[in-house]
Structure formats: C-alpha cells, structure tokens
Amino acid sequence: METLLATFVSGLVLAALYALMASGLSLIWTTIGVFNFAHGALMMVGAFVAWTVSEVGGFGLWPGLIAGVATTTVLGVIIEYLLIRPFYGQRNMVLITVMTTLAAMIILEKSAQIIWGARLKQLPRMIEGDISISGAVISAHEALIVVLAPLILIALWQFTNRTPVGRSLRAVGQNQEAAALLGINVPLTFALAFGLGAALAGLTGVLLGGIRFITPSLGSEPLIKAMIVVIFGGLGSLGATVGAALVIGMAEAFLVLTLGLYWTPFAIFLGLIAVLVLRPNGLFGRS
Amino acid sequence: MPVLELRHVTKRFGGLTAVDDVTFGVEEGELLGIAGPNGSGKSTLFNVVTGIPFGASSGEILFDGKPITRMVSHRIARLGLARTFQKDAEYPDLTAKETIALAAIYGRGLNRRAAAEAAETQLEAAGIGCARAGMLTTALSVYERKQLMIASALVMQPKVLMLDEPASGLTRPEIAALNAHLVKINKGGVTILLIEHVLSLLLSLAERLIVLNQGAVLAEGDPQEVIRDERVIEAYLGGRSA
Numbered sequence: 001m002e003t004l005l006a007t008f009v010s011g012l013v014l015a016a017l018y019a020l021m022a023s024g025l026s027l028i029w030t031t032i033g034v035f036n037f038a039h040g041a042l043m044m045v046g047a048f049v050a051w052t053v054s055e056v057g058g059f060g061l062w063p064g065l066i067a068g069v070a071t072t073t074v075l076g077v078i079i080e081y082l083l084i085r086p087f088y089g090q091r092n093m094v095l096i097t098v099m100t101t102l103a104a105m106i107i108l109e110k111s112a113q114i115i116w117g118a119r120l121k122q123l124p125r126m127i128e129g130d131i132s133i134s135g136a137v138i139s140a141h142e143a144l145i146v147v148l149a150p151l152i153l154i155a156l157w158q159f160t161n162r163t164p165v166g167r168s169l170r171a172v173g174q175n176q177e178a179a180a181l182l183g184i185n186v187p188l189t190f191a192l193a194f195g196l197g198a199a200l201a202g203l204t205g206v207l208l209g210g211i212r213f214i215t216p217s218l219g220s221e222p223l224i225k226a227m228i229v230v231i232f233g234g235l236g237s238l239g240a241t242v243g244a245a246l247v248i249g250m251a252e253a254f255l256v257l258t259l260g261l262y263w264t265p266f267a268i269f270l271g272l273i274a275v276l277v278l279r280p281n282g283l284f285g286r287s
Numbered sequence: 288m289p290v291l292e293l294r295h296v297t298k299r300f301g302g303l304t305a306v307d308d309v310t311f312g313v314e315e316g317e318l319l320g321i322a323g324p325n326g327s328g329k330s331t332l333f334n335v336v337t338g339i340p341f342g343a344s345s346g347e348i349l350f351d352g353k354p355i356t357r358m359v360s361h362r363i364a365r366l367g368l369a370r371t372f373q374k375d376a377e378y379p380d381l382t383a384k385e386t387i388a389l390a391a392i393y394g395r396g397l398n399r400r401a402a403a404e405a406a407e408t409q410l411e412a413a414g415i416g417c418a419r420a421g422m423l424t425t426a427l428s429v430y431e432r433k434q435l436m437i438a439s440a441l442v443m444q445p446k447v448l449m450l451d452e453p454a455s456g457l458t459r460p461e462i463a464a465l466n467a468h469l470v471k472i473n474k475g476g477v478t479i480l481l482i483e484h485v486l487s488l489l490l491s492l493a494e495r496l497i498v499l500n501q502g503a504v505l506a507e508g509d510p511q512e513v514i515r516d517e518r519v520i521e522a523y524l525g526g527r528s529a
Binding site: 089164167168170171174175177178179180181182183184185186187237 | 337338339340359360361364365369370371372377378379380381385386388389390392393394395399402439440443
C-alpha cells in the first residue's frame with residue numbers, strides 16, 4: 001500500500017511537471033500552428049539564467065526566477081520574429097518551422113555550452129526539507145511543483161478564456177483571417193503567444209533546476225515528454241494537455257514500478273501509437 | 288468624393304491575372320452590387336481591398352481619401368472597412384457573444400463592459416437571442432452564423448461593409464429576413480458592397496451593379512440594364528442568347 005501511494009505521489013509530481021512543460025508548447029501550437037522544437041532549450045536557458053542570478057550574482061532564487069522567465073520571454077519573441085514570422089502564410093510553414101526551431105534549439109544549446117560550460121549546476125530548492133504523505137516521502141520542492149502547476153495552469157486558463165487578450169489568442173488560433181477582420185493584430189498576437197509559451201518554458205526550467213542538474217541538454221528529454229503529452233492529448237485545448245499530462249505522468253510512475261525504468265519509455269511510446277491508431281486526433285482531441 | 292475608390296487594381300498569381308485593372312468608386316451610403324460568373328474574381332477583389340489574405344499586385348485603393356493599398360488588414364478593419372467571408376468565419380471555441388465582443392474591443396477600442404453591451408445590442412439586431420448568445424459559434428445555424436459575421440462587422444461601426452455571398456446556403460424566408468436586415472443597415476448610413484449569386488436579392492438591393500468577368504469589369508450601371516447587357520448574358524451563359 002505504501003509503495004502504491006509513493007508511486008501515486010511520484011506520478012503526481014511527473015504529471016505536474018509534464019503539464020507545465022507541455023502547456024507552453026500547446027499554447028504556441030494552438031495559436032500559431034508551429035511546433036516549437038526550441039521549447040526544451042528555452043527551459044534550459046531559464047534554469048541557467050536563474051542559476052547565474054541567484055548563485056553567481058548572489059541575488060537569491062526569486063530574482064533568479066524572475067530573470068530566467070524574463071530572459072526566455074524575450075528569447076521567445078526574438079525566435080518568433082526572426083525564425084517564424086518570415087514564413088507565415090507559406091504552404092509548407094510547418095515543415096520550415098520544424099527546421100528553424102530546431103536550429104534555434106541547437107544555437108541555444110551550443111551558446112549555453114560556451115557561456116556556462118559543461119559542468120553540472122543546480123539551483124537551490126525553493127523550499128528545503130521533505131514531506132511525508134502516509135509514508136510516501138517527496139521533497140518540499142516537488143510538493144511545491146505539485147501545488148504550483150495547477151495554480152499556474154488555472155491562471156493560464158483564466159487568461160485565455162476570461163480576458164480579451166486571451167480570447168484574441170484563441171480567435172487567432174482558430175481563424176487567423178477572420179480574426180484580422182475583427183481588428184486583431186495577428187502578428188502581434190503570434191509574438192505574444194510565443195513569448196508566453198517561452199515564459200512557461202523558462203518557469204518550468206527554473207523549477208526543474210531544483211531537482212535535476214542543469215546542463216545544456218537539460219531540456220532535451222522534457223521536450224520529448226512535452227511533445228508526447230501535447231500529441232497524446234490531442235493538439236488542442238489546455239484541458240486536453242493537462243489531462244494527457246496526468247495520464248502520462250501516472251502511467252510512467254506505475255510502469256516504472258511494474259516494468260522497470262528500462263522498458264517504460266518503450267511502453268509509453270507503444271501506448272501513444274495505440275491511442276493515435278484508435279483516436280488519430282489524440283485522447284481528448286476533436287475530429 | 289467616393290468613400291472607397293479602386294484605381295487600376297490588379298492581382299496576379301504567377302501567370303494568372305485574377306483581378307485585371309479594376310477601377311471604380313463607391314459613394315457614401317450607396318449599396319453596390321457585384322456579380323459575375325464563378326471564378327470571375329469577385330472574392331479576390333474583396334481580398335485585395337481588405338488585405339486578407341493578400342494585397343494588390345498593382346494599382347491604388349483609397350478609403351475615405353486615404354491610401355490603404357499596403358496597409359495591414361487589422362488596421363483597415365479599424366479604419367472602418369469591414370467585410371464578411373463567403374464561408375462561415377467561425378471560431379470553434381468562442382461563443383457568439385465573445386466573438387462580437389472581441390470585434391468591439393479590438394476593432395472599435397471599447398472596454399470590456401461597453402463591448403459586452405455592444406455585443407448584446409448587435410446580437411439582438413441579428414436575431415440571435417440571449418439564449419443562443421452564449422453558444423459556441425459552431426452550434427449556431429447557417430443563418431445565425433451568417434448574421435454573426437455581419438454583427439461582428441457592424442459592432443465596429445464601419446463606414447463600408449463588404450458582404451461576400453451572405454445569402455449562400457440560406458432558405459427563402461431567411462433570404463427575405465437578410466434582405467430586410469441589409470436594407471436597415473444601409474439606411475443606417477453604412478455603405479454596402481454586396482457580392483451575391485442570389486440574383487433576386489442582389490437586384491432588389493443594389494442601386495448600381497458591377498459585373499466582373501475574368502477579373503475585369505465587364506459592365507457597370509443600373510442593375511436592370513446591366514443584366515440585360517449582351518456581354519453579361521454571354522459571360523453567364525457562355526455565348527447563348529437569353
């Protein structure tokens with residue numbers, strides 16, 4: 001029973017992380033129709049900048065968090081302006097932007113290697129200590145992620161559904177041409193979506209930096225996980241992404257328990273393919 | 288001075304000239320009909336004027352005396368040149384009220400409360416009741432979706448409204464209701480450009496008619512005279528006499 005509970009809690013932590021990782025990616029996809037392969041690299045930059053400000057600069061974790069998120073937001077807007085915007089309206093835009101965002105990923109990773117070197121770094125935890133839930137022990141930092149993730153996602157949902165700017169993001173994502181007719185500045189909306197998605201990546205990177213070592217490749221595995229979550233959920237709403245994150249996080253935790261670490265990725269990909277065969281629009285996607 | 292003026296407007300796609308040296312003006316308050324066989328360049332002409340999704344290859348377009356030929360589409364909309372699409376411009380995840388409120392906020396610069404009130408007024412005028420205002424646009428009927436497009440344009444208080452086949456897919460009673468609605472809008476001071484295949488609607492509304500053929504203006508003038516023009520009959524019927 002204790003093992004099951006520990007696995008459940010571990011699944012919750014994974015689900016929270018995956019939901020955060022995937023939400024920015026999903027926001028960019030639903031608004032612009034671009035899969036941002038630099039999303040993981042932006043997480044890494046966020047973590048490195050936060051580490052530099054808090055550890056090297058000695059300003060503490062919270063200024064580091066703000067600096068990390070601000071940097072990735074600006075980088076996101078720059079990536080959109082330089083590597084996405086020139087290709088809007090082109091028939092093969094999705095393919096072109098796969099290449100340009102991959103290029104951004106490589107540039108960011110190599111730049112990080114030059115700036116910060118290959119030595120492992122780690123951010124201090126936001127809250128020190130451990131928390132025991134009926135015998136299942138997780139760090140207070142991980143518990144904070146489990147609490148923060150839903151709050152951030154609720155705030156994001158409120159923003160996209162309850163504010164005019166958020167609704168303009170949805171309108172542009174659903175019908176760009178008609179949105180322009182409503183007076184919405186479509187290119188500005190694209191930049192906003194990319195900046196917001198990158199900010200979420202930066203925030204996730206800072207949270208990750210407290211539980212994983214920060215290296216230039218910190219974002220590589222989270223990027224793949226975020227993509228699985230977004231595709232599995234159905235390339236659609238935030239709710240679908242959160243639902244998929246919960247399913248995959250839990251599945252991963254219980255698969256590690258039953259099949260072991262080695263076979264878990266294989267089983268997850270098999271599950272993803274099976275879902276896509278049965279439901280080509282993803283688990284929660286609409287046809 | 289015409290409220291909207293096109294001077295030698297041309298749109299080319301490679302070797303194909305979709306709009307060919309079109310020149311005409313629309314006076315304030317006028318209801319101008321635009322007709323022509325399929326593929327004659329009617330919708331492309333609207334696209335070129337509004338910049339959605341492309342502008343003109345050459346020529347000049349003036350709105351209220353100001354050049355808008357190279358202007359981005361959302362700015363054109365904010366200036367007061369609104370349009371609807373031939374296909375329903377629906378947003379699967381937005382409600383009817385949210386759609387109109389967005390247009391009021393971004394197209395007219397209203398705050399949220401004023402935009403919500405303006406949206407309710409337009410929904411009422413469009414015949415979309417309160418009960419259906421909160422429904423997703425995809426859940427509305429074809430007629431309601433057409434009316435929603437018009438309401439979204441009207442909430443921006445445009446000077447000129449360009450309607451691309453608003454009657455397509457509608458039943459006779461719905462076309463009659465649309466006819467009455469358009470008369471009311473026009474009498475309210477909105478200049479209308481109307482592309483329509485439902486000839487009865489076009490002829491009952493249009494004060495002047497332009498017929499396009501192969502991207503160029505074939506005939507222009509009084510609607511009843513234009514439809515009797517030999518060249519127009521030939522363009523529509525492919526060489527046979529009516």
